[in-house]
Amino acid sequence: MTLIPNEARRRRKVTMRDVADRAGVGLATVSRVINGKSGVAADLVERVHEAARDLGYRHDLTASSLRRADRRTGTIALVLEDVANPFSSALHRAVEDTAHAENLLVLTGSSDENPERERELIDTFTLRRVDGLIVIPTGGADTELAAVRRQGTPVVCVDRLVELDQVDTVTVDNRTGARAAVQRLLDLGHRRVAFLGDMASIWTARERYAGYLEGHAGRRVDERLVRREIRSADAAEHAIREILDGDEPPTAVFAAQNLLTIGAVRALQRLGLQDRVALIGFDDFPLADMLSPGVSVVAQDPAEIGLIAARLLLGRIADDDDRPARHVVVPTTYVARGSGEIPPTD
Amino acid sequence: MTLIPNEARRRRKVTMRDVADRAGVGLATVSRVINGKSGVAADLVERVHEAARDLGYRHDLTASSLRRADRRTGTIALVLEDVANPFSSALHRAVEDTAHAENLLVLTGSSDENPERERELIDTFTLRRVDGLIVIPTGGADTELAAVRRQGTPVVCVDRLVELDQVDTVTVDNRTGARAAVQRLLDLGHRRVAFLGDMASIWTARERYAGYLEGHAGRRVDERLVRREIRSADAAEHAIREILDGDEPPTAVFAAQNLLTIGAVRALQRLGLQDRVALIGFDDFPLADMLSPGVSVVAQDPAEIGLIAARLLLGRIADDDDRPARHVVVPTTYVARGSGEIPPTD
DNA sequence: CGAGGTTTCGGAAACGTTTCCGGGAAACGT
DNA sequence: ACGTTTCCCGGAAACGTTTCCGAAACCTCG
Numbered sequence: 001m002t003l004i005p006n007e008a009r010r011r012r013k014v015t016m017r018d019v020a021d022r023a024g025v026g027l028a029t030v031s032r033v034i035n036g037k038s039g040v041a042a043d044l045v046e047r048v049h050e051a052a053r054d055l056g057y058r059h060d061l062t063a064s065s066l067r068r069a070d071r072r073t074g075t076i077a078l079v080l081e082d083v084a085n086p087f088s089s090a091l092h093r094a095v096e097d098t099a100h101a102e103n104l105l106v107l108t109g110s111s112d113e114n115p116e117r118e119r120e121l122i123d124t125f126t127l128r129r130v131d132g133l134i135v136i137p138t139g140g141a142d143t144e145l146a147a148v149r150r151q152g153t154p155v156v157c158v159d160r161l162v163e164l165d166q167v168d169t170v171t172v173d174n175r176t177g178a179r180a181a182v183q184r185l186l187d188l189g190h191r192r193v194a195f196l197g198d199m200a201s202i203w204t205a206r207e208r209y210a211g212y213l214e215g216h217a218g219r220r221v222d223e224r225l226v227r228r229e230i231r232s233a234d235a236a237e238h239a240i241r242e243i244l245d246g247d248e249p250p251t252a253v254f255a256a257q258n259l260l261t262i263g264a265v266r267a268l269q270r271l272g273l274q275d276r277v278a279l280i281g282f283d284d285f286p287l288a289d290m291l292s293p294g295v296s297v298v299a300q301d302p303a304e305i306g307l308i309a310a311r312l313l314l315g316r317i318a319d320d321d322d323r324p325a326r327h328v329v330v331p332t333t334y335v336a337r338g339s340g341e342i343p344p345t346d
Numbered sequence: 347m348t349l350i351p352n353e354a355r356r357r358r359k360v361t362m363r364d365v366a367d368r369a370g371v372g373l374a375t376v377s378r379v380i381n382g383k384s385g386v387a388a389d390l391v392e393r394v395h396e397a398a399r400d401l402g403y404r405h406d407l408t409a410s411s412l413r414r415a416d417r418r419t420g421t422i423a424l425v426l427e428d429v430a431n432p433f434s435s436a437l438h439r440a441v442e443d444t445a446h447a448e449n450l451l452v453l454t455g456s457s458d459e460n461p462e463r464e465r466e467l468i469d470t471f472t473l474r475r476v477d478g479l480i481v482i483p484t485g486g487a488d489t490e491l492a493a494v495r496r497q498g499t500p501v502v503c504v505d506r507l508v509e510l511d512q513v514d515t516v517t518v519d520n521r522t523g524a525r526a527a528v529q530r531l532l533d534l535g536h537r538r539v540a541f542l543g544d545m546a547s548i549w550t551a552r553e554r555y556a557g558y559l560e561g562h563a564g565r566r567v568d569e570r571l572v573r574r575e576i577r578s579a580d581a582a583e584h585a586i587r588e589i590l591d592g593d594e595p596p597t598a599v600f601a602a603q604n605l606l607t608i609g610a611v612r613a614l615q616r617l618g619l620q621d622r623v624a625l626i627g628f629d630d631f632p633l634a635d636m637l638s639p640g641v642s643v644v645a646q647d648p649a650e651i652g653l654i655a656a657r658l659l660l661g662r663i664a665d666d667d668d669r670p671a672r673h674v675v676v677p678t679t680y681v682a683r684g685s686g687e688i689p690p691t692d
Numbered sequence: 693c694g695a696g697g698t699t700t701c702g703g704a705a706a707c708g709t710t711t712c713c714g715g716g717a718a719a720c721g722t
Numbered sequence: 723a724c725g726t727t728t729c730c731c732g733g734a735a736a737c738g739t740t741t742c743c744g745a746a747a748c749c750t751c752g
Contacts, residue, residue: 013738015737015738015739016738016739017738020702025701025702026701026702026703027702027703027704027739027740028701028702028703028704028740028741028742029700029701029702031739031740031741032701032740034739035740039699039700039701040700040701041700041701044700044701058472058473059473059738059739060473060475060737060738060739061473061474061475061739062408062411062412062419062474062475062737062738062739063412063707063737063738063739063740064738064739064740065408065707065739066408066409066412066707066708066709066737066738066739066740067706067707067708067738067739067740067741068707068739068740068741069740069741071707073408074474075453075474082439083429083435083438083439083442084432084435084436084438084439086430086432086632089429089430089435090430092429092430092454093428093429093430093456096429096454096455096456100455103470105453105455105470105471105474106453106454106455107421107451107452107453107454108438108442108452108453108454109442109446109451109452110439110442124449124451125451126404127404127405127406127407128407128408128420128421128451129406129407129408262633262636265636266636269636285632285633286432286631286632286633287608287631287632287633287636287637290608290611290612290615290633290637291633291636291637292638359708361707361708361709362708362709363708366732371731371732372731372732372733373708373709373710373732373733373734374710374711374712374731374732374733374734375730375731375732377709377710377711378710378731380709381710385729385730385731386730386731387730387731390730390731405708405709406707406708406709407709408707408708408709409707409708409709409710409737410708410709410710411709411737412707412708412709412710412737412738412739413708413709413710413711413736413737414709414710414711414737415710415711417737
C-alpha cells in the first residue's frame with residue numbers, strides 16, 4: 001500500500017509561480033486571472049487557465065487573505081447557545097444558507113450560556129480574522145463584544161438585546177408574546193397561572209417574565225406559582241410537580257422556554273393532568289402538534305431571525321459598516337393546539 | 347458618535363515587530379515567546395509579555411499558519427446532511443466538544459444529500475486548508491474525498507460506509523438493528539409489515555432495507571407494502587395512507603429513518619389507528635416517549651458516533667496518519683415504548 | 693508622423709509570521 | 723589559559739499571495 005503522506009510530501013505544492021512559468025507569463029498576471037480581474041488579454045487568460053488546470057493548481061486562501069487589501073477571509077462565525085438545541089440549529093441553518101449565497105463559510109461554537117466560554121470563542125474566532133460575528137450573547141461578555149467591534153469586525157447579536165455602538169440586534173417581541181399568552185389564559189377564566197422561567201441573567205427570560213406580570217394587568221400574582229432560574233427539562237418537571245402539590249395549585253401553566261415546556265408536559269402527563277391543566281409554552285418545538293393534547297405555544301421563527309441577522313451582517317461586511325446600530329424586532333405568533341385552550345377546572 | 351472603522355483604520359495593526367521594538371529584543375525572540383518555546387531567558391520572556399500586553403498585541407493565526415512548517419490552521423470541517431437535523435446536530439455537538447479540548451475550531455456545512463453541494467463544501471473547506479474533515483458522505487463525491495485524502499488532509503466518514511484508502515469510517519450496525527426490529531414484529535404475530543425507506547443511493551437506507559428483508563427469514567414480503575425513495579415526513583405520511591388504503595393493509599410499519607417515522611405517526615394519528623397498527627422507527631427523535639403510544643425505535647447514539655469520529659480524526663491529525671483505514675461500528679439499541687409492542691389485529 | 697494618453701504586463705515589495713543560520717557569550721574540559 | 727561545545731539571541735529568508743509601480747506597447751488625434 002502506498003502511504004499517502006509520503007507521496008504528498010514528495011510532490012511540492014504547486015504555486016502561482018509554477019503556473020506562471022508554465023503559461024509563460026508573469027506572476028502578477030496569474031493572480032489577475034485567478035481573481036477574475038479585467039484587463040488581461042483573452043489569450044493569456046486562456047493560457048493561464050490551461051496551465052492551472054494541467055498543474056492542478058489550487059488557490060491558497062490563507063496566503064491570499066494575508067496579503068489582500070481588505071484582509072477578508074471569507075468566513076463568519078456564529079456563537080450559539082448550543083448547536084444541538086433546535087432553536088439554535090434552525091438559526092444556524094438560516095445563517096448558513098444566506099452566507100453560502102455570498103460564498104462565505106460559517107464557523108460555529110456553543111457557549112452553553114457560559115460567559116467565560118463565550119469570551120473564549122469570540123477570542124479564537126477573531127484571532128482567525130473572521131469577517132463578521134453573529135452571537136447569541138450570554139450577557140456576560142459584552143465588553144469583549146465591544147472590543148471586537150472597536151477592532152473593526154462587524155457584530156450582530158441575536159435573540160437577546162444588547163446596547164452597543166454599531167452592533168445590530170435581532171430579537172423577538174418576547175414581552176408582548178408572553179403578555180398575550182397570559183391574557184388568553186386569564187380570559188379563559190384562569191386565575192392561578194404558574195410561571196416557569198430560565199435564569200434571570202438571560203434577557204429573554206426577564207422579558208418574558210415581565211410579560212407574564214403585565215398580562216395579569218393589576219391582578220395579584222401568587223409568588224408560590226412562580227419558579228425562575230430553571231435550567232433544564234428535568235428541573236422544570238420537578239418544579240411543576242412541586243407547585244401542583246401545593247395547597248392552592250394552579251389551573252394553568254406558562255412555560256417561558258422550550259425545554260421547560262417539555263418538562264411541564266412531562267410532569268402533567270405523568271400526573272395524568274394534561275387534559276385538566278392548561279399549558280402554553282414560549283418557543284415552538286418539533287412534534288408539539290403531535291402530543292395529546294397538542295401543545296399551544298408562542299412561536300418564534302428562528303429561521304427568520306437567522307436570515308435577518310445574516311443579512312445585517314453581510315450588509316456591514318459588504319460596504320456600509322459606518323451606520324448606527326439597528327434593532328430589528330420580529331413578531332411572535334400564537335399557535336393554538338389545545339393545551340392552551342383548556343378551561344379552568346375548580 | 348465616533349465611527350469605528352475610521353478609528354480602526356487610523357491605528358495600524360500592532361505586529362510582532364512592534365512588540366519586539368518595545369521590548370528591545372529581536373523579532374525571532376518574540377515569536378519564540380508567543381509560541382511558548384523553551385530556550386529564552388526568563389527576563390526576556392517577561393519583557394516580551396509585558397510589551398505585548400501594553401501594545402494590545404494579537405497573534406495573527408492567518409500569517410502564522412502560512413509560514414509554519416506543519417501548515418496547521420487549527421480548524422476542522424464538518425460536512426453534515428443538515429445542521430438543523432437532530433441527528434446531525436447531536437453529532438456536531440459531540441465533534442465540537444472533542445475538538446474544543448484540542449483547541450480546534452469547527453467549520454460546518456449542510457450538503458442536503460446533494461453530491462454537488464458536498465463537492466462544493468469539500469472544495470471550499472480544503473481551499474481554506476482545514477486540518478481535517480469529517481463527512482457524512484452522500485456517496486456521490488467519493489472521488490473528491492479520495493482526492494482530498496491524497497492531497498494529505500485526514501478524512502473521517504460518518505454514518506455511511508465508504509471504502510477509501512486511509513479514510514476511517516464510523517457507522518452503526520444498521521442491518522442488525524433493522525433485522526432485530528422486524529423480527530420482533532414477526533414474533534409478535536405480525537405477518538404484514540410495511541417498509542418505509544429513504545433514497546436507495548444512501549448506504550444506510552440500503553442496509554436497513556436489507557435488514558428488513560433478512561428479518562423476514564425466508565418469509566415472503568409483499569412488494570405492495572414496501573415504499574422506498576421517500577424523502578420527507580409528508581411523503582411518508584402520504585405513503586402510509588396509501589398503503590393502509592390497499593385491500594390487504596399491513597398490521598405493522600417499520601420506518602427506516604426518523605423523519606419517515608414522524609410522517610408515519612402523523613398518518614396513523616390522523617386515521618385514529620395509532621393504537622391498532624404497530625410502528626417501529628429507526629433512529630430516535632426528541633419527544634418520541636411523550637407521544638401516545640410512545641414510539642418504539644431502534645436508537646443510535648449520534649453523540650457517541652461524533653465522539654469516536656472526532657477521536658479518529660484528531661489521532662490522524664496529531665501524529666499517525668500513516669495507518670490503514672479503520673472501520674468502527676457502533677451498536678444500536680432497541681427502545682420499547684409501546685408502539686412496537688402492539689399485537690396484530692386481524 | 694509625433695506627442696500624449698491608455699492599456700497591458702512583469703518585477704519587486706509587502707502582508708505578519710516561523711524558521712534557518714550564524715555569531716557571540718557562557719560553560720566546560722584539559 | 724585555551725580550544726570546544728552549548729546555549730541564546732537576532733538578522734534575514736521564506737511561506738504564497740496581492741498590489742504597487744514602471745516599462746513597453748498600443749492607440750488617438752492634431
